[in-house]
Amino acid sequence: MHLLYVLSIAFALSYSAASATTTVEGVKALVERRLPNHTGSFSFAIVNGTASTDTGVSKPNDAFTVSNGVNGTIHVEGNSGIALATGLHWYLSNVAHVDIYWFIGSHLHLAPRPLPRLNNTYLGDSIVPWRYHFNTVTFSYTTAFWTWEDWELQLDWMALRGINLPLAWVGYEKILVDVFREVGFADTDISDFLSGPAFQAWNRFGNLQGSWGPGQLPLSWINSQFELNKKIVARMVELGMKPAMPSFTGFVPPAIYTLYKNATIVNGSAYGYEGLFPRRNTNVTFLSPSNPLFGRMQKSFIAKQKAAYGNVSHIYTLDQYNENVPFSGDLDYLRNISSNTYASLRAADPQAVWMLQGWVFYAARDFWSNTRVETYLSGVEDENMIILDLFSESQPQWQRTNNYFGKPWIWCMLHDFGGSMSLYGQVENSTVNPIQALANESSTMVGMGLTMEGQEGNEVLYDLVLDQAWSSKPIDTTTYFEDWVTSRYGPQLTVPQGLYRAWDIMRQTVYNNTNLTAAISVPKSILELQPNTSVMFDILGHSPDAMLYDHNLLLSAWMHLYSAANDDQSLWQNPAYIFDVTDITRQVLANAFNQLYHAFVTAANVSRNSSTSRTAGQKMLDLLDDLDAVLLSSGQRHFSLSDWIASARAWASPPLLGNNSDTVEPGSPAFGANMSTSQTADYYEYQARNQITIWGPTGQIPDYASKQWAGLVRSYYRKRWELFVEYTLNSTTSPEGVNEGLAVALTEFSLGWCLEKWDDEAGDGSLSAPSDGLAEVVAGVVKRWPSIFS
Structure with a gap:
């Protein structure tokens, strides 16, 4: 007998009125938080409810209906609180065309008034409990x-x-x-x-x-x-x-x-x-x-x-x-x-x-x-x-x-x-x-x-x-x-x-990889990995050089996205558009960096200290500068080293969430008892810096949690690549000798970077925000890199 059927028939607890009221109120509270102008626009009811105190994994599938209610309301029924919330989401995203997102936040409050009516009742059923x-x-x-x-x-x-x-x-x-x-x-x-x-x-x-x-x-x-x-x-x-x-x-x-x-x-x-x-x-x-x-x-x-x-x-x-x-x-x-x-x-x-x-x-x-x-x-x-x-x-x-x-x-x-x-x-x-x-x-x-x-x-x-x-x-x-x-x-x-x-x-391209021999997960760009003259190491089950799609097709997608603002300039005030232009421009530049890296290594192998080699090396650094500027001008927390560090340091003076009086004996070395507030903030900052760079006391899992963030690109990745270019051009040893000596210099730099401190004036110790907005910055980058964007 099918296990799901066994579990379903084994589950026979009734759904109490108190439980139904609690879950309905929970969904209503969500509406009050995210759609304050529509608190009276929805009605909810639990029908054929399943107990929230079920045992084990025994649980029927969830189901909901969305229909036109009285007095212009939208009525959602379901057999659980989550069924109600899912029915609400179906209506908001498919009919009112508003949603809530990780990085750009909620724009549920933009749902039109009055709410659009339905042509038919919609039924939703989960296929798994x-x-x-x-x-x-x-x-x-x-x-x-x-x-x-x-x-x-x-x-x-x-x-x-x-x-x-x-x-x-x-x-x-x-x-x-x-x-x-x-x-x-x-x-x-x-x-x-x-x-x-x-x-x-x-x-x-x-x-x-x-x-x-x-x-x-x-x-x-x-x-x-x-x-x-x-x-x-x-x-x-x-x-x-x-x-x-x-x-x-x-x-x-x-x-x-x-x-x-x-x-x-x-x-x-x-x-x-x-x-x-x-x-x-x-x-x-x-x-x-x-x-x-x-x-x-x-x-x-x-x-x-x-x-x-x-x-x-x-x-x-x-x-x-x-x-x-x-x-x-x-x-x-x-x-x-x-x-x-x-x-x-x-x-x-x-x-x-x-x-x-x-x-x-x-x-x-x-x-x-x-x-x-x-x-x-x-x-x-x-x-x-x-x-x-x-x-x-x-x-x-x-x-x-x-x-x-x-x-x-x-x-x-x-x-x-x-x-x-x-x-x-x-x-x-x-x-x-x-x-x-x-x-x-x-x-x-x-x-x-x-x-x-x-x-x-x-x-x-x-x-x-x-x-x-x-x-x-x-x-x-x-x-x-x-x-x-x-x-x-x-x-x-x-x-x-x-x-x-x-x-x-x-x-059809970047979101449809079927070649699991080339990559089994989200790939990394070479720019995030520790520089090396001969091989960029496989750290995530794929080659960082693997191109899983035709880059020209991604460029075509970028062109359609970027040109859409010509049809509607208001897109430059749309948080979703700002995020997506930043994200896809970031990917186009990251892909282009791979080509610049190979061009530099090829030129340096022919002649270390030639104008061709120096020009190729400078192009890598210039691209990183422009990538950082794009990320910074987006104004998005998601693309910011500053936000990651500031969030970490803020926990040295946490909001009053409850009783924090549980202390150890004065003078005890346990739990950082002798650390001041500023030292605690420094500790959290070190933790935040270490994870996204060297991941370990001395670089045990480097670049595993790397990020393309404003501030991180300029203060960390660019510095590493600058060391790489200078070391390669000025070295007289073999490529293997270059890599060995370079690794020592890069490790020293990375360990030092993790110990740096937050600078309130500069934001991350090295950056101030550009005066131009994202539209101007991207336009400038496109103009400077015709070989990438044409």
């Missing part, structure tokens, strides 16, 4: 320094797009600290174990421990993030979502060796290849789930979490082998690990469901044979686990594991590693493949979702996947992109045809 959002590492790459205002926009975006199963990782450290203290760990033990804000995800995974750079994670951060998460979780529940909550994983400070001498403990979780990180920052200590202390800490953790947030969910995220491998491959060992881990969850919450990122089986696929996967999963009953097939669009694991040997699983699009910003997508894989997976005769697929590492550009791809969760057939992407463009630039605009044409060209 769950729509999931977030990767554990998104909380470091994207949301590390977010405020409540950032989260409010994100949560409304999520609700409108039908997400009902989000991760809720913020503030995890507060409860973990309390549990550690309870079992006897000293504050110095705990503070030495916890990692900084930009790297907390890998501490939670057991990959890394401790901080590097100037300082330690302060208690003010831990407490403020905890208070922030109270608001986040409350809003998730208010909007009808079921948050996936953290749990105790088993990773503990090394002091456990002296505190509990008889505990069963293993080490060996070196992150990356052996010796990549200093031993003090990896080789994390893992307490065996078979040890009674593990169960005690799990029970305490979940009890404290429920006391803080309420009994909001029975789904717990728990990953013990993310890019680590188990201590042993013995089948009994693997089964005991999983069965004892789940037993600890079950003892703490009898209705617990373990949510696991299936990335573990892909990242260490040499270890995880099908026999080992099946054995490990067999330690938990099918209905007590749900697995995220994290990279379904490129590297699905559900096929080789026979639908995870009966476990419910969610089809996820990963798409983006480290927050890379290039234009990229797989529209065919992202629409056809999940429908095929769901139709599989033995399918145990129960959801669709997004698991991007960094929530960056290419937003249309993410919208597409979430909308596919409401369509039983692969979405017609031609029509989809056209409708998306209409709502993106509307409603107070007759959208010029050039915009439709631009996006349709990109739909």
Whole structure:
């Protein structure tokens, strides 16, 4: 019998009037926030409702109807709060032509008055019960320094797009600290174990421990993030979502060796290849789930979490082998690990469901044979686990594991590693493949979702996947992109045809990679990678030189987009247009840089110190100057190093979110107790700088989280390329000798850059905003680079 059918008939809880009222009020509050002029324009009702306190993964699919209501209102009915929000979004985006976006914000308030009437009642049905959002590492790459205002926009975006199963990782450290203290760990033990804000995800995974750079994670951060998460979780529940909550994983400070001498403990979780990180920052200590202390800490953790947030969910995220491998491959060992881990969850919450990122089986696929996967999963009953097939669009694991040997699983699009910003997508894989997976005769697929590492550009791809969760057939992407463009630039605009044409060209090219041997994810430009005279290294599963589409077609799309402003000059005041012109101009320039790099290396190999070589080198630097100017003149937070650093430093004086009085003894070295406010701000800034550049104490994973940001291009990438040009032209050694000496100089520069401080006067220590706006800056760039834009 099909698992979804079994789960549906097993679920028979009634939906109480109180629950219905709560979810309706949550959607009404969203309207009040985003459409203040339309608070009386919509009516909502729960019909055939499903209980918000359902157990396990047992949940019927969501459904809604949108119809004309009385007195000119629009009436939305649904069987859940998220169904209501999704129905509201269908009307706003498809009929009123307004929407809400990550980077340009909400223009829902621009919905016309009176609201357009419907010709027919619209019915929407999800094809899967769950729509999931977030990767554990998104909380470091994207949301590390977010405020409540950032989260409010994100949560409304999520609700409108039908997400009902989000991760809720913020503030995890507060409860973990309390549990550690309870079992006897000293504050110095705990503070030495916890990692900084930009790297907390890998501490939670057991990959890394401790901080590097100037300082330690302060208690003010831990407490403020905890208070922030109270608001986040409350809003998730208010909007009808079921948050996936953290749990105790088993990773503990090394002091456990002296505190509990008889505990069963293993080490060996070196992150990356052996010796990549200093031993003090990896080789994390893992307490065996078979040890009674593990169960005690799990029970305490979940009890404290429920006391803080309420009994909001029975789904717990728990990953013990993310890019680590188990201590042993013995089948009994693997089964005991999983069965004892789940037993600890079950003892703490009898209705617990373990949510696991299936990335573990892909990242260490040499270890995880099908026999080992099946054995490990067999330690938990099918209905007590749900697995995220994290990279379904490129590297699905559900096929080789026979639908995870009966476990419910969610089809996820990963798409983006480290927050890379290039234009990229797989529209065919992202629409056809999940429908095929769901139709599989033995399918145990129960959801669709997004698991991007960094929530960056290419937003249309993410919208597409979430909308596919409401369509039983692969979405017609031609029509989809056209409708998306209409709502993106509307409603107070007759959208010029050039915009439709631009996006349709990109739909067929940059957003439709099917060559997974060349690239499996968002590519990087050479300009973001550490310069080298012979080879630019593969760091994301593809060659940085791989051109996955005809660059001339992207240039054609850019021409249609840019020329659209000739038809309507008001586009230069349209936030969506400003963002898109910036983003696509950025990509055109980044692609052109690759060609300039090869031209320079070729010229230098012929004659190091010739006018041809010097001219070729200067062109690279000039292009980086112009790229930075385009990014800066956009005025967009998304393209700004300044905003990333300012957001980090602001947490040294966090808004009053709650009681932050939990302190350590005066003079204690724990939790940065002796750090002043300015030193704390410097610590956060170092964290922010380090992640996007050298990623590690001395450059362990350089450029993995690189960004094309104003300020970063000029102060970091351009400086590196300037060193590269000068070193190459002035060196008399072989190319190999150039690379060896250059690497030392570049490392010294990068380490120093991470220690620089924010300059309020200059914005980022090196820049002041140009006097010209985006239109003037782009026009100047086009004029200076006819070889690129003609």
